[in-house]
Every structure is written in C-alpha cells, then in structure tokens.
Amino acid sequence: MHALAVRRPPGSVVVYASRWQGWEEFDGRQPYPVVRHAGSVMLPVPEVARRAAGLLRSEGCDTVVFGAAAPLGLLAPGLRAAGARRVVMLTHGHEAAWAGTPVARDLLGRIGAGADVVTYLGEYTRRRLARVLPPGRLVRLAPGVDTEVFRPGAGGAKVRAALGLGDRPVVVCVSRLVPRKGQDVLVRCWPRVLREVPEAVLLLVGGGPSRAALERAVAAGGLGGSVVVTGSVPWSSLPACYDAGDVFAMPCRTRLGGLDVEGLGIVYLEASATGLPVVAGDSGGAPDAVVPGETGLVVDGRDPAQVAGALVALLADRARARRMGERGRAWIEREWRWDLVAERFGTLLDGSGVRDEGSAGGGPLHC
CATH class of the missing domain: 3.40.50.2000 (Glycogen Phosphorylase B;)
Incomplete structure (x- = not known):
C-alpha cells in the first residue's frame, strides 16, 4: 500500500492507519498526511467509522481504498453515506480463506457488496473470491517489485x-x-x-x-x-x-x-x-x-x-x-514493476477502462 500511495499525485492522498513501532518517524518522511488510530489493530467499530467519515469530509476525498478488504470493508456503506463516490478494496490471502468458511463467507459477501472494485492477486484467489463476490467486480491487482532494489549484485x-x-x-x-x-x-x-x-x-x-x-x-x-x-x-x-x-x-x-x-x-x-x-x-x-x-x-x-x-x-x-x-x-x-502496478491502480481509482485482464492486471482515502 505504501508503494502505491507514494506513486499517487501530490496532494491526492490521506492515509488512515493503525499505529506500529516507529510510526512517528515513518510518517514524517511521507509525502502525504497520515492519521493514526490509537492502537495497533483497526476494526470496523463505531469509533473507527466516525473518524473515517470525518476524514472523508474534512479532506474532501471522493474515493476510498481499503488496503485489506476484510474486515474494514464493512465500513463502506457508512463512507458512501458520508460522500464517497468510489470504493476500491484490495484483497490478500486471508480473504480467499474467508471465502471457504460459512460465517466468514457471509461477512465477505457483505463486504464485497459495498465495493465498486475488489482486487485479487492471481488465479487461485480469483477462483476463491468468485464463489462469494460478483465476478464483474473482480479485477487483478498483484503487488509489484522494485527492480532497482531487488537486483543481481545487491550485496x-x-x-x-x-x-x-x-x-x-x-x-x-x-x-x-x-x-x-x-x-x-x-x-x-x-x-x-x-x-x-x-x-x-x-x-x-x-x-x-x-x-x-x-x-x-x-x-x-x-x-x-x-x-x-x-x-x-x-x-x-x-x-x-x-x-x-x-x-x-x-x-x-x-x-x-x-x-x-x-x-x-x-x-x-x-x-x-x-x-x-x-x-x-x-x-x-x-x-x-x-x-x-x-x-x-x-x-x-x-x-x-x-x-x-x-x-x-x-x-x-x-x-x-x-x-x-x-x-x-x-x-x-x-x-511486475511497481510503475506498471501503479498505473493499473490508477485506473481502478478513476474507473477508466477498468476490466479484468486475467494475468495482466479523485483523491483516495486509504484505510
């Protein structure tokens, strides 16, 4: 999420995230504002919902990106009511696991119903998520790799x-x-x-x-x-x-x-x-x-x-x-270069030409 956020245009991103060791020093180096939750775990509880909606309004955001769809994606309806025009949810391995268990599967269905786009990593996660979520909302977006950092001769x-x-x-x-x-x-x-x-x-x-x-x-x-x-x-x-x-x-x-x-x-x-x-x-x-x-x-x-x-x-x-x-x-x-992934991410945010390419893959509030 950090790699995607730093590649967005200046002034277009505000991040709402939990606290981790070293967060103050880290936040001071970022080219966008970061608002921190009081603890190290964020859950879709009323306090988090109110703060996210308040940030959406005060920062003038029109797009919400959930860095991990489950469980915070349950906040999507409230954020739409607060003015979010578009909701993008990213998934990782745990959401695919949720799709295979009854109670979690029902929650995942509720989460996906609040999204315009739900991303998947690859064919395995697509198949799992498609059991629960409308296929038309699923779009591939896998992580990228910094090829300048990870390279032959790196030490x-x-x-x-x-x-x-x-x-x-x-x-x-x-x-x-x-x-x-x-x-x-x-x-x-x-x-x-x-x-x-x-x-x-x-x-x-x-x-x-x-x-x-x-x-x-x-x-x-x-x-x-x-x-x-x-x-x-x-x-x-x-x-x-x-x-x-x-x-x-x-x-x-x-x-x-x-x-x-x-x-x-x-x-x-x-x-x-x-x-x-x-x-x-x-x-x-x-x-x-x-x-x-x-x-x-x-x-x-x-x-x-x-x-x-x-x-x-x-x-x-x-x-x-x-x-x-x-x-x-x-x-x-x-x-797999990050610039390619960031370009795909941009199309998800503005909805331009968004389609599921299978093996290819406004100011957002990142939750």
Missing part, C-alpha cells in the same frame, strides 16, 4: 563473507519463520541434498515463532555446519540476503483446512528480480508467482523428497539455474 558477496559461506552453493529462504512457509521441510530434506551436493548451505533469513524449533532440528540432525538461521534482519538488508543465494526456496503448504494458505508469495518475485531460480510450494496462489520450468519449479511442500529433488536439480546444474534466474529477472521487468 550478496558481503553477506557471504560475513557468514563465512565463501563460494559454497547456497539455497536461501527469506520469510517469516512459521509452519506454512515450509522452513521445517527444508531442514528435514537437507541431509538428502547434502548427499548429492556436500558443500551446500541452507540460509534461513527471518524471524518468527518457529525459530527455536528449527534451531533444535538443525542441532538434532547435526546440520550446524550447513544450515544458517539468521533471525530477523532489517528490510534494507533483504536484497543482499537474496543475492547471497544461488537458489531461492520456500516450499509453502496449505494448513488448517485451507485457512492458512499462501495468497501469492512476493518473496518468489523478489528472488526472481534478484536473478535466482525459485522453488515454490504449491499452496494457494504461490504458483502464480512462478513460470514453472522457466523461472523455477513448483513442488508439493509436504514432500521432503520432492523438495530435495528440485533443490539438487538446480544446484547440480548451474547453467540451468542461471537461465531460470535470467528469465525470472526478465519476467519481473516485463510484468
């Missing part, structure tokens, strides 16, 4: 030097450490990878609730010399972390009967922009972020043998891996 050599990786083959995973992302499967399959590529290193970048369990599994398997868990790193360091790898892997899997599912997987796109071949799990919309056989491989994230086979295939065939990385970079430059 990987320094990361390798700092971690003592040298020129060893590196599989990197950049993601929050939670079960859905599949870092546990990477650790489980790593002995199989080492049998074929003995010098390989698995680099797990990120923090999260699974970190302690992953570190215990690494120790129990005697993998300390070939698996590195960095913990959380600053966002500014992520491009270099990608660039430290030869292959990117996140074998995500769907959990909890479809409630815990990957909506798209921006990390695959960032890895492709950095010139890496990717190994993606088949959860939800993750395959939408890969051109199978061209930019990477899609695997069953529950199958350690299949994950290991994909990793070995790319680590052992450097020429093939390099070609996939080059194709991935070209694909990102052609389809």
